[in-house]
Amino acid sequence: QVQLVQSGPEVKKPGASVKVSCKTSGYTFTSYGISWVRQAPGQGLEWMGWISAHNGNTNYAQKLQGRVTMTTDTSTSTAYMELRSLRSDDTAVYYCARAEYSSSWYDYWGQGTLVTVSS
Amino acid sequence: QSALTQPASVSGSPGQSITISCTGTSSDVGGFNYVSWYQQHPGKAPKLMIYDVSNRPSGVSNRFSGSKSGNTASLTISGLQAEDEADYYCSSYTSSSTWVFGGGTKLTVL
Numbered sequence: 001q002v003q004l005v006q007s008g009p010e011v012k013k014p015g016a017s018v019k020v021s022c023k024t025s026g027y028t029f030t031s032y033g034i035s036w037v038r039q040a041p042g043q044g045l046e047w048m049g050w051i052s053a054h055n056g057n058t059n060y061a062q063k064l065q066g067r068v069t070m071t072t073d074t075s076t077s078t079a080y081m082e083l084r085s086l087r088s089d090d091t092a093v094y095y096c097a098r099a100e101y102s103s104s105w106y107d108y109w110g111q112g113t114l115v116t117v118s119s
Numbered sequence: 120q121s122a123l124t125q126p127a128s129v130s131g132s133p134g135q136s137i138t139i140s141c142t143g144t145s146s147d148v149g150g151f152n153y154v155s156w157y158q159q160h161p162g163k164a165p166k167l168m169i170y171d172v173s174n175r176p177s178g179v180s181n182r183f184s185g186s187k188s189g190n191t192a193s194l195t196i197s198g199l200q201a202e203d204e205a206d207y208y209c210s211s212y213t214s215s216s217t218w219v220f221g222g223g224t225k226l227t228v229l
Contacts, residue, residue, distance in 0.1 A: 035166075035218070044122070045157070045165065045208050047218040059216055072190055103212045105155040105170035112164055 002026040004096055004110035011116045012086050020113045021081040022096030029077035030054045035099045035106055036070060036081045045068040046092075050102045051079065059102055086117045123148065123221035130227040136180055136197040139224045141209030142190060147219055149190035153212035156185055159223075160205045168207075169194060185205045196226070206229040 007021040022034060036048040047062035051070040058070050069082045079096055094113045096108035124142040131137040141148065141156075148154055154172045157165035167176050169185035172192060182197045192211070196203055209221040 037220075045159075045210070045220040046221040047210070047220060050218075061217060062215075097165075102216060103151075103153050105153075105167055106165070107159075107167050107170075107176060109164040109166075 001109070002108045004097065004098065004108055006094075006096060006110040006113045009114040009116070011118065013119055014087055014117055015116075016086050017082060017084040018086060020094050020096075020115070022079040022110050023100070024077045024079070027098075029072075030074055032100050033096050033102065033104075034070070034072065034079040035097045037095045037097060037106075039095070039112075040089070040092040043092075044079050048081070048094075050099060052102070053079065076112055083115075085116075088117050091115065093115045121219070123211060123219055124206075125209060125221035125224045127222070128225045128227065130229055131196075131199045131203065132229045133199050135199050136195060137226065138196075139194045139207055139209075139226070141192040141193075141194070141211075141221050143211055143219070144190055146214040147202065147211040148187065148192050150214055151212045152187070154187060154192040155184070155210045156183075156192075157208045157210065158203075158205045159208065199228050201228050211222060 003025045005023045030053050033052045035050040051058045053072045071080045096110040098108040152172050156169040159165045172187045173185040184195045207224045
């Protein structure tokens, strides 16, 4: 069965970086892409970007351009999201989700990773 | 890209039907048939309920249906059940090749 398993919670100081992993199984990794979506405490969902596991093409939300990098490791079927220059308003649960194309829906989701940014 | 507009809350009694609207622009909802709806229970990851405006994934109850008219998409839940109580989010592909979500709607089953 398709599974996306994310790395554990992180606590970071302002200005630091965080890298969240999303290990997939149960499907052909390179036939799909991975999107990242975050949710601040008590708030709604925010789209962060998408990466193709086939060729590494990416598309990022404009507000995160320059601070976010999404990558994949096809040898381990794992996707990564790195966010730099962290601020307090980056505190959120970060989700990875499977999407065949950049225009596709998200049919499987990871369990979420809480990233807390606090001094 | 501004968030899509959803009502903050809706409610209904068991067995009734409710509709949640999702209003965007011609650059997102109105311009593409790539509207999805997600259900999220507290502390859980979102779950896909509707994709491409009106398609239901395997395993999702046929009590859930989606539609679109112009710049507004809608999710209808018929025969409300207690387990339907959750937050619901719409999302749309955009002309910038990005996605935008709605602010979310809290459904209360009375």
